Amino acid sequence: MSSCCSGNTSSSTLACPQCGISSKNISMKTIFHQVKFPDVLELETDRYYYCTDESCSVGYFSQDGKSIAKNQLRAFTELNNNKLCYCFDISTEQYVNALKQGGAAIIKDFVIQKTKVGDCACAIRSPSGQCCLANFKLLEKVFFVGN
Template sequence: MCGISCKDVENKTLCHQVRFPENYELSSEKYYFCPSKECTVGYFSSTGHIIPKQRLRTYQEINDDKLCYCFDINADQYLSALHANNSDAVKSFVIQKTKSGDCACDIKNPSGQCCLAKFKILERLGAR
């Protein structure tokens, strides 16, 4: 609805993110997550089924600019670490936990994606 490019998500991401009873009634069609904070659509299918962000378990975290859903790090915290020259420790922690299999991005992150790419985006923004 907002016109930005969206990635598809696995069914298990959808089932863990969508609140009951909507998660109970999901069809097996392919769904896509809209990452735009301004958009009210959380997930949508190619057939037009829409699940609003307000129906997601992570609705408040999305509004709070959650960066890492697995380890509860938001964008402001990481930007503060960047400005305090402490970002390497934060990012290394997430990388180490990801490598050891201690993350659950596929169900905790509404996009189903790993957050490490978002760290790089914030690093570029913070360097400005």
């Protein structure tokens, strides 16, 4: 697997100052690739955390009280559209439809194969900076329990 999906990343957590959800820290590389221009020019290097709460307006925040709103992120539209895989532009809706029609394995196998050869870019494409493969498994679990 590529380094983003190897699971060798160390992370700490901090509660989001707006919603209180426990949030993992992410790399500055992710932030520099996610924050829109010209806001990216104002960024200061710090230890930032990503808030995963869909209803929270905070995207990233630091221990020092700095915050970056989700609407300042390049992936803001994708966040609102529930993107499953940012690297290969796969939405949750597309994958659920594929699960219903029996074609999900092709999609998941494609993502796994591309990840294995290092063709993914999770660290810069995904707002969380994390690999999406676990999200496929979670979605499958929810789908198969409900059906």
